[in-house]
Amino acid sequence: MMDFKYILLMRHELLLVLVAVIILIFDFLTDREKKNRLIPFSIYLFAGAMLVSFFPVKPGVLFGGSFQGNALTDFFKDILNLALLIVFMQSEGYLRKEENREKIAEYFVLLILTLVGMDYMVSSGDFLTFYVGLETASIPLAGLVAYDKFKSRSAEGGVKLILLSALSSGVLLFGLSLVYGATGSIYFSDIAKHITASPLIILGFIFFLSGMGFKISLVPFHLWTADVYEGAPMSITAYLSVVSKGAAVFILTIILYKVFKNITGLWETALYALAILTMTVGNLFAIRQNNIKRFLAFSSIAQAGFILVGIMGTGSLGMTSIVYFILIYVFTNLGAFGVASAIFNASGVETISGYNGLYKTNPRLSLIMMLSLFSLAGIPPVAGFFGKFFMFTSAGSKGYFILILIGVLNATISLYYYLMVVKAMFINKNDHPVPYFRSPNFLRFSLLLCSIALVFIGFAGGIFEYIMSVSHVLF
Amino acid sequence: MIQGISIYHFLIVSTLMFFIGIAGFIIRQNLITILLSVELILNSVVINFLVFNRYLYPDQLQGHFFALFIIGVAAAEASVAIALIINIYRRIHNIESDNVNEMKY
Numbered sequence: 001m002m003d004f005k006y007i008l009l010m011r012h013e014l015l016l017v018l019v020a021v022i023i024l025i026f027d028f029l030t031d032r033e034k035k036n037r038l039i040p041f042s043i044y045l046f047a048g049a050m051l052v053s054f055f056p057v058k059p060g061v062l063f064g065g066s067f068q069g070n071a072l073t074d075f076f077k078d079i080l081n082l083a084l085l086i087v088f089m090q091s092e093g094y095l096r097k098e099e100n101r102e103k104i105a106e107y108f109v110l111l112i113l114t115l116v117g118m119d120y121m122v123s124s125g126d127f128l129t130f131y132v133g134l135e136t137a138s139i140p141l142a143g144l145v146a147y148d149k150f151k152s153r154s155a156e157g158g159v160k161l162i163l164l165s166a167l168s169s170g171v172l173l174f175g176l177s178l179v180y181g182a183t184g185s186i187y188f189s190d191i192a193k194h195i196t197a198s199p200l201i202i203l204g205f206i207f208f209l210s211g212m213g214f215k216i217s218l219v220p221f222h223l224w225t226a227d228v229y230e231g232a233p234m235s236i237t238a239y240l241s242v243v244s245k246g247a248a249v250f251i252l253t254i255i256l257y258k259v260f261k262n263i264t265g266l267w268e269t270a271l272y273a274l275a276i277l278t279m280t281v282g283n284l285f286a287i288r289q290n291n292i293k294r295f296l297a298f299s300s301i302a303q304a305g306f307i308l309v310g311i312m313g314t315g316s317l318g319m320t321s322i323v324y325f326i327l328i329y330v331f332t333n334l335g336a337f338g339v340a341s342a343i344f345n346a347s348g349v350e351t352i353s354g355y356n357g358l359y360k361t362n363p364r365l366s367l368i369m370m371l372s373l374f375s376l377a378g379i380p381p382v383a384g385f386f387g388k389f390f391m392f393t394s395a396g397s398k399g400y401f402i403l404i405l406i407g408v409l410n411a412t413i414s415l416y417y418y419l420m421v422v423k424a425m426f427i428n429k430n431d432h433p434v435p436y437f438r439s440p441n442f443l444r445f446s447l448l449l450c451s452i453a454l455v456f457i458g459f460a461g462g463i464f465e466y467i468m469s470v471s472h473v474l475f
Numbered sequence: 476m477i478q479g480i481s482i483y484h485f486l487i488v489s490t491l492m493f494f495i496g497i498a499g500f501i502i503r504q505n506l507i508t509i510l511l512s513v514e515l516i517l518n519s520v521v522i523n524f525l526v527f528n529r530y531l532y533p534d535q536l537q538g539h540f541f542a543l544f545i546i547g548v549a550a551a552e553a554s555v556a557i558a559l560i561i562n563i564y565r566r567i568h569n570i571e572s573d574n575v576n577e578m579k580y
Contacts, residue, residue, distance in 0.1 A: 128537075128540065131541075131544070132548065139548075139555050142555055143555060143559075146562060149562065153577055153578060155559065155562045155563050156563070156575050156578060157578070158559045158562070159506065159556070159559045159560060159563055159575060162559055163500075163509055163510065163513065166517075166552050166556065167500055167513055170496070170513055170516035171497075173517065173545065174519065176520075177520050177523035177527065177541075178523070180524060180527055180541070184532045184535070185537065186537045186538075186541060226578075231578060
């Protein structure tokens with residue numbers, strides 16, 4: 001008989017499912033005219049569930065090793081919860097539009113269920129749980145990308161996402177089937193013992209890495225990214241670029257470190273090439289974008305390249321730098337997307353040239369956008385610098401100095417296009433700038449949270465040391 | 476295990492199916508046919524799992540379970556994809572991928 005208290009290891013997932021069911025029931029009981037009440041109700045309910053799941057539980061495994069709960073996965077799930085809460089707060093203005101009134105509940109329920117899938121993926125202990133979690137996370141997202149039913153771009157983005165994510169999971173699964181054939185197990189710990197550099201395992205690993213490359217949009221598997229990001233509603237784009245990508249990066253790191261530990265030299269070579277390609281191509285394509293969503297899409301591709309540099313420094317330093325970077329990346333990117341979605345909802349502007357002269361009319365929004373862009377570029381006092389610094393440190397501890405040099409050059413190139421947006425907001429003249437507007441309160445609060453985090457998180461050294469202390473459980 | 480048919484025969488068939496699926500995904504224009512190609516890829520994976528389990532590790536069931544889950548998830552994926560393709564059809568009365576190219580580069 002299973003001890004009942006072990007079920008508490010799944011408290012994040014179970015609470016999220018409970019929240020989703022309560023939102024559906026509340027939706028059923030609400031009149032059509034009063035559906036807007038769902039927005040604050042769902043946000044407060046989700047925030048409550050997030051606070052409850054902070055409650056610490058002793059580490060352990062469930063279902064014979066299929067589900068692992070420890071301090072590192074709990075911390076990462078808390079980051080994901082916080083990111084989704086910020087996304088919810090930023091989508092208030094969008095959901096209050098007349099055409100979305102019928103579908104408010106679906107928006108919250110589908111997003112929460114994708115998070116459930118990601119949580120299962122993050123704490124998976126075998127490839128079956130990993131695969132089911134991955135699909136639970138990616139199938140509803142296609143529906144959310146096509147959420148604007150009457151816009152053809154949204155429909156196009158949805159179709160592109162579902163077909164390519166199905167193809168990528170097919171490729172990934174083919175690799176997993178070869179690894180299963182060579183090792184005879186689907187559990188991470190059993191596979192790790194039997195991994196050798198045999199041709200079958202190398203072929204399987206390459207298919208697996210290509211499949212994961214689609215999910216975290218590495219070059220040359222990145223072509224879907226900009227189209228899907230452009231077609232999706234702004235807050236879904238933010239969710240795709242932060243939460244979805246962050247969870248996939250985390251589990252990729254764990255699988256590389258734990259399962260493919262015996263062929264570390266092999267995957268380091270592959271990641272070396274992918275990191276250089278991803279940083280460079282992402283940066284070069286970002287320069288020529290004028291749509292703010294496509295711009296942030298290519299900037300997020302370039303950031304994925306920097307994350308790969310961090311993965312190269314294996315061991316607990318690598319793991320810590322990845323989790324720390326994702327924590328900072330959540331606030332950075334959601335800050336930028338928050339400002340972009342505030343401007344889009346108020347005036348319909350989503351081009352960079354439309355931002356000309358924004359500082360004259362909306363100085364506070366421009367300042368937050370500037371902070372976020374400086375953090376993405378990695379300029380010292382802002383948090384993004386510390387995230388990049390620790391990732392380069394992690395790669396440097398293994399002696400990849402040429403890779404770090406290329407990374408620093410790319411960070412310099414990226415400064416050019418981030419500053420182009422800052423220049424548009426602060427220096428460029430415009431006869432008809434976006435007029436002054438006041439955003440909904442939830443959005444203002446989320447932007448305040450992001451900017452406080454961006455300024456102070458780099459100086460709170462305790463966070464990095466806490467992640468360092470919990471990531472030792474892996475090794 | 477089937478007498479007279481070795482594991483290589485099954486693996487050749489499944490690998491061929493996989494690459495036919497990839498080729499179909501790239502070459503075909505019709506969105507439904509592209510979806511069919513993806514299904515071909517997933518089915519080749521199912522064959523792989525079953526054959527490896529039956530021939531190499533006959534005392535376990537992990538491959539069989541994996542195959543069952545793939546079939547279930549593939550059904551969910553196909554239903555969502557078809558819903559989105561119908562959504563496209565309502566917009567442009569056509570499901571050729573050449574006509575779904577409003578966004579590029």
